[in-house]
Amino acid sequence: MTAFVLVPGPFTGGWVWAEVAALLREAGAEAYPVTLPGLGERRDETGEEAGIDLETHVEDLVRLVDGIDAPEVVLVGHGYGLFPVFGAADRRAGRVARIVSVDTALPENGAAWVDSVPDPEVRARLAEAARDGEDIAWVAPPRPGDRARWGSTEGVPAEALERLERRAVPQPAGTLTGPLRLTGAAAALPSTGVLCTANGGSIDLVRMLVESGPPQFLALADDRVRFLEIDTGHWPMLSAPAALAGALLRAAAGEGHRVTAPEQAHERPAHDVPFLLDVPEGYSERRGRVDLHLPDGERPRPAVVFVHGGPVAPEQRPTPRDTPFFLGYGRYAASLGVVGVTLDHRLHGLADYPLAAEDLTEAVALVRADPRVDGDRIALWFFSTGGLLAADWLAAPPPWLRCLAATYPALAPLPGWRTVESRFRPAEALGTEAGPPIVLTRAGLEHPAFTATVEEFLTAAVRNGTDVEIVDVPNGHHGFEVTDRTEESRAAVERAMRAVLGRLRD
Structure with a gap:
């Protein structure tokens, strides 16, 4: 039996995965939609002075993985959620069968999610606070008019979009600014990228990056990496839950498209x-x-x-x-x-x-x-x-x-x-x-x-x-x-x- 650990993006909780989790369970898998400390229904359990950071979230996922009995664990991360996913996979590489990234670029050692925040105003605010020595405890969720900067909402039903806006909560700032510390164990695990075409991702684009882009993209041609596409926006768990559940099951089975590197790959960056x-x-x-x-x-x-x-x-x-x-x-x-x-x-x-x-x-x-x-x-x-x-x-x-x-x-x-x-x-x-x-x-x-x-x-x-x-x-x-x-x-x-x-x- 496969157990899917579903980690959401910023400002949300495990509730965004509800339909996907139900579909996975119907297919005979275990599903664990995660609400990280300081978010959703867990916002108050640690208190505002607890200093929640990325390490807090990594440790929380490690404890969850340790408590799962299923022989095969697949960690799934969306947006910011991929950072604690990689942190936990790095520490429990022997328990994790595969990492799945949902419409999100893979993080590197030492990276902080603030560098990947798609909203430039948020990046600038956090950078200014760091320069001035200002302590920011929380980052407010995007305003409705700014939601497009955080990813396409194409395909999300009006009711689900309203729920996404209404249930959004501030994100602990330390989770965005703290560096991800990896030993390299997670990089050796099989991974699958689920690309959302309405948000700009596609297998064709990955192929182009590998064939003609900077050499760092050659890692996407590794034999352990596969890709799947869903024709929807950045929130497939809300816009296309059945398609996403099917993609996760295919990913766990090792299915997906492999992109191959050109015969003469460039050795110099x-x-x-x-x-x-x-x-x-x-x-x-x-x-x-x-x-x-x-x-x-x-x-x-x-x-x-x-x-x-x-x-x-x-x-x-x-x-x-x-x-x-x-x-x-x-x-x-x-x-x-x-x-x-x-x-x-x-x-x-x-x-x-x-x-x-x-x-x-x-x-x-x-x-x-x-x-x-x-x-x-x-x-x-x-x-x-x-x-x-x-x-x-x-x-x-x-x-x-x-x-x-x-x-x-x-x-x-x-x-x-x-x-x-x-x-x-x-x-x-x-x-x-x-x-x-x-x-x-x-x-x-x-x-x-x-x-x-x-x-x-x-x-x-x-x-x-x-x-x-x-x-x-x-x-x-x-x-x-x-x-x-x-x-x-x-x-x-x-x-x-x-x-x-x-x-x-x-």
Whole structure:
């Protein structure tokens, strides 16, 4: 017999698992919906001065596992709940048959859940309190209008959503800020990721990350890791309890899709791979979120603003602008006589595109106001999923935007990215007004999900008579500057840069 220990996300209790637990029991399994100390009906049992933290929750789960007689224990974590799940599994690896993550990224040793909190306002508040030495005992649950930042509620019935809002309770702050301590035992256990497609997760996306993303994603191709999909939002226990119960039973049986790594996996982390062109370091200045790579000379110069994709975990180091990739692009532009601009924007989750757009607008205003910049000659260059941020500039292009470039971009939300606001659809924004010329770099071995958005965009461009120059890299993958360091890739980068600078100076 299999026993499922069901650990909920923040601000909730075991009650969210009620329907799933009933279905698992009907199937002959044991089910233990968990309410963690300080939450739900256990809010008062420890008292507000008990100093509840992540360790409290880990120890509580360990005691529960120790009391289960079933020969096979499967720990299931949703959102924050995956942190104590990993902590308990690490201490009781011999008793845990599998870890199941429900629409949640796997945590690493030393990580704190505050770094994964999808609401930037909460992250900023906790970071400010830590800097000021302020002791915050509780974190308030999200307001109804902020719920989308914590994950898509698509498919949740109105009554269940009302219950989710009504029964939400504050989360002990120490559970969010305390680091997860792991020995490595949990990492050796089999695991299954249940991906919720309406919240942006999919097996196709995992495959793309493994095939063309940073090397840390290669762990997702381990033979012990499987994936299942549910076509619903971030709360499948409320929106699709039968589908989730079925997925958990399949996971316990070892079923699911395995993603395989490419034959030639990269041994060096992406942030450690040098830029593929040899460019001088030059002089740069840091202005908040923005770095300016400045060419020699006194007169004002045109500027190219390089915009990274994402989502990028808020704790990721180095941040995009400090990677050799964007340092290289910024320095390359400066070596050719224009100001190269890089920035770190706040695209930490699919609901953060408005924040990222705000950061980009502020960065462009800062750049244009600099006396060393010719504010009437600006180019914006978008990479990967940063391409969605091009929509605002295509819908209402300012006269000083002389060129818009995009390299292996997503030009419409990827499959399952339904929580991305409707305004971030460049293929639909194109042609609403006469816009700037576009330089589009395509990878011939691109992931089909990206290719489909580019084809949709090019169809709209032809229909609207948009000036598009295409730079093709026939043998290149997504991120070819890192994955395919060939003469073909170098030539493509050089050609794209010449095309952008030619339009800036025209």
